[in-house]
Each structure stands twice: as structure tokens, then as C-alpha cells.
Amino acid sequence: MTFRFELHHTGAQTGARRGTFQTPHGPVETPGFMPVGTQGTVKGLTIDQVKSTGAQMILGNTYHLGLRPGPDIVRALGGLHAMFAWDGPILTDSGGFQVFSLKDISKISEQSVVFRSHIDGSIIDLTPEYSIEIQEALGSDVAMVLDHVVALPAPNEEVQEAMERSIRWASRCLEHASRADQAKFAIVQGGLDTELRVQCARELATMDFEGFAVGGLSVGETPEEMYRITGATTPELPVDRPRYLMGVGRPIDLLESVVRGIDLFDCVMPTRNGRNGFAFTDQGAVKIRNAVHKTDRSPLDPTCDCFTCTRHSRGYLRHLFNAGEMLGPSLLSLHNLHYYQRVMAGARAAIETDTLTEYIVEKKRLWGMPQ
Ligand SMILES: [Zn+2]
Numbered sequence: 001m002t003f004r005f006e007l008h009h010t011g012a013q014t015g016a017r018r019g020t021f022q023t024p025h026g027p028v029e030t031p032g033f034m035p036v037g038t039q040g041t042v043k044g045l046t047i048d049q050v051k052s053t054g055a056q057m058i059l060g061n062t063y064h065l066g067l068r069p070g071p072d073i074v075r076a077l078g079g080l081h082a083m084f085a086w087d088g089p090i091l092t093d094s095g096g097f098q099v100f101s102l103k104d105i106s107k108i109s110e111q112s113v114v115f116r117s118h119i120d121g122s123i124i125d126l127t128p129e130y131s132i133e134i135q136e137a138l139g140s141d142v143a144m145v146l147d148h149v150v151a152l153p154a155p156n157e158e159v160q161e162a163m164e165r166s167i168r169w170a171s172r173c174l175e176h177a178s179r180a181d182q183a184k185f186a187i188v189q190g191g192l193d194t195e196l197r198v199q200c201a202r203e204l205a206t207m208d209f210e211g212f213a214v215g216g217l218s219v220g221e222t223p224e225e226m227y228r229i230t231g232a233t234t235p236e237l238p239v240d241r242p243r244y245l246m247g248v249g250r251p252i253d254l255l256e257s258v259v260r261g262i263d264l265f266d267c268v269m270p271t272r273n274g275r276n277g278f279a280f281t282d283q284g285a286v287k288i289r290n291a292v293h294k295t296d297r298s299p300l301d302p303t304c305d306c307f308t309c310t311r312h313s314r315g316y317l318r319h320l321f322n323a324g325e326m327l328g329p330s331l332l333s334l335h336n337l338h339y340y341q342r343v344m345a346g347a348r349a350a351i352e353t354d355t356l357t358e359y360i361v362e363k364k365r366l367w368g369m370p371q
Pocket residue numbers: 300301304305306307308309310335336338
């Protein structure tokens with residue numbers, strides 16, 4: 001089997017899982033975090049820097065790469081792995097999340113979603129089949145099915161209709177896919193309705209997907225609602241397949257979701273916040289532009305061994321941001337990605353020794369969060 005999920009240990013007190021997802025481009029230790037390479041680059045970082053953070057799998061966006069440079073050019077350039085110069089696993093999303101967040105959707109039907117490109121204004125008719133074709137041209141290791149994402153809050157009938165359509169579209173994606181070296185992951189939808197989520201998960205679980213995702217969350221609901229939905233969904237998914245929570249989130253959200261049986265994550269937060277001068281550290285959040293760091297010669301995070309923290313002071317980083325130098329956002333993105341990988345590595349070690357609960361208590365204390 002080209003893809004295999006090896007489950008090493010399930011938490012004694014929680015639903016947390018320690019596993020390895022084997023792909024044609026190597027293993028991904030889980031729980032694991034994927035940095036986001038929206039436009040064929042993890043913003044502001046070279047691929048060696050991304051690798052230095054400990055990331056094993058990265059994410060590419062089908063919506064963005066499908067529009068520019070377009071699937072044919074990506075294929076001509078040797079596929080995403082060659083473009084990125086990344087020899088590890090790559091996951092591509094289906095484009096659904098981006099398309100459904102556009103205002104310029106002209107038509108959603110059972111057949112497809114029709115929208116206008118934000119780049120050249122052309123009309124794109126995105127069917128589930130076309131989403132798979134683009135992802136096959138991109139050559140990712142994991143392709144996500146096209147799903148119908150509704151903005152929340154929404155009337156229940158609308159959420160249910162989108163959920164049911166997502167199941168039919170998932171089946172069409174599976175039917176149309178032709179690459180044996182590309183895993184297909186289904187996406188559970190159903191808004192904030194536990195019953196719809198359970199129903200969706202159960203139906204998708206009967207199909208032969210290599211992995212399952214929980215989608216449509218982190219869209220403005222409270223963390224508690226997100227945890228509730230995630231916790232209700234994972235028990236319905238096959239134990240022997242990886243589970244991916246899409247687009248989440250803060251370090252605490254990752255840990256709370258690991259407790260609920262999630263194996264994979266992606267989020268723009270570490271890079272986006274890094275570009276804005278916001279660092280995640282074991283001393284809590286650091287806003288590097290603050291005047292308090294002006295003459296501070298200490299590192300961003302003294303417990304961190306990333307390039308940023310071993311070479312540079314808070315005072316210097318603050319100066320870079322104040323001077324508008326591009327190195328500042330780059331160095332903070334590097335640190336934040338490194339930090340996310342450390343949090344995940346710590347979680348993996350804690351699961352193995354059944355100490356995840358203690359690990360989370362300690363992290364919350366460091367982050368200054370109520371227990
Ligand atoms: Zn660091």
C-alpha cells in the first residue's frame with residue numbers, strides 16, 4: 001500500500017493518538033503540523049528554513065495555484081515538489097474553502113461552483129472532478145475532495161444541504177481520481193450541528209478514503225464550539241486513517257484537538273502573525289514592536305533553539321519591524337513555525353508516556369491561560 005497510517009499509541013485518558021502517516025515522499029509523524037505554502041511558497045522563508053523548523057509535510061492551495069500559474073505550468077515545471085524544491089510530502093486543499101469565501105460566486109449547483117477569478121476576471125467552473133484534475137497536475141501526495149462550505153451562522157436547512165452535497169461531491173472525487181500515488185482525503189461538513197456532523201462522518205467512513213478531515217471550522221465560532229464539534233466527529237471516523245482538522249489554529253487549539261483524536265493540522269497563523277510582529281513563545285505572546293523590547297538583548301524565546309532565537313535579540317527584531325525591513329517578518333515567521341513544531345513534538349512525546357494532560361496544563365500555565 002502506497003499510503004499507510006501506523007497507529008503507535010492511543011492515550012490512556014484522552015483520545016490522543018501517536019502515529020506515523022507513510023506517503024510516497026516519506027513519513028509524517030503525528031500529531032503533526034503543516035506550514036501553509038499558499039502560492040507555492042511558505043511566505044518569506046526559503047525551503048531550507050521551512051525544513052529547519054522540523055516540518056515534515058507542507059500544504060499548497062489549489063485555488064491559488066490553479067489560477068496562477070495554473071495546473072499546466074505547474075506540471076511543465078515538474079509539479080509542486082520540483083517547484084517548492086521540497087522532497088517531503090505535500091497536501092493540497094481542494095479550493096472549496098477559498099471559492100466559497102469569495103463574494104463573486106455566480107452559481108452553486110449540484111454540478112459545480114462557478115466563480116470569477118480574482119486575478120483576470122475569467123469565469124471558472126469548478127466541479128469536484130476538475131478540482132481533482134488540478135491536484136493531480138500539481139502532483140501532491142494528498143488531495144482533498146471538493147466540499148461545499150457554508151459561512152456560519154446559516155439556517156439549518158442550508159447547512160444540511162451543503163453537507164449532503166459534500167458527501168456526493170466526495171464520492172465523485174473518489175470516482176474520478178486516477179493517480180494511485182495520491183491519497184484522497186474526505187471532508188466532514190455539517191456546521192455546528194453535532195447530528196449532521198455525525199451523519200456526514202458515518203457516510204464518508206463507508207467510502208475508501210486514505211484519510212478524513214474535519215472542515216468548515218475556525219470560521220468565527222468559539223473555541224468551545226469547535227472542540228465540541230471535533231470531539232463529536234472523530235469517534236465516527238475509522239481508527240486506522242489519519243484525521244486532519246483544517247485551518248486550525250492557535251497552539252492551544254491544536255492541543256485541545258489532539259486530545260479529541262486529531263492527527264494533522266495546518267494554519268496560516270504562525271506565518272501571518274509572524275509577519276505582523278506577533279510571536280508565540282513559552283513566555284506567552286510577544287508583540288515585538290512594543291517599546292519594552294527597545295534595548296532588550298535577550299532572545300525572543302530563551303527556550304527556543306531556532307535561528308532567530310539563537311542569533312538575534314528582541315531589540316534587534318523590534319528595530320527590523322520599525323524600519324520596515326523584510327528580514328523582521330521572515331525571522332518571526334521562522335520562529336513561529338519552529339515553535340508550532342516544538343509544541344507538536346512535545347505533544348507526541350507526551351502521548352507516548354500518557355502525560356498529555358500534564359503537558360497541556362504546563363503549556364497553559366506558560367501561556368498565562370486559565371486552567
Ligand atoms: Zn525561536
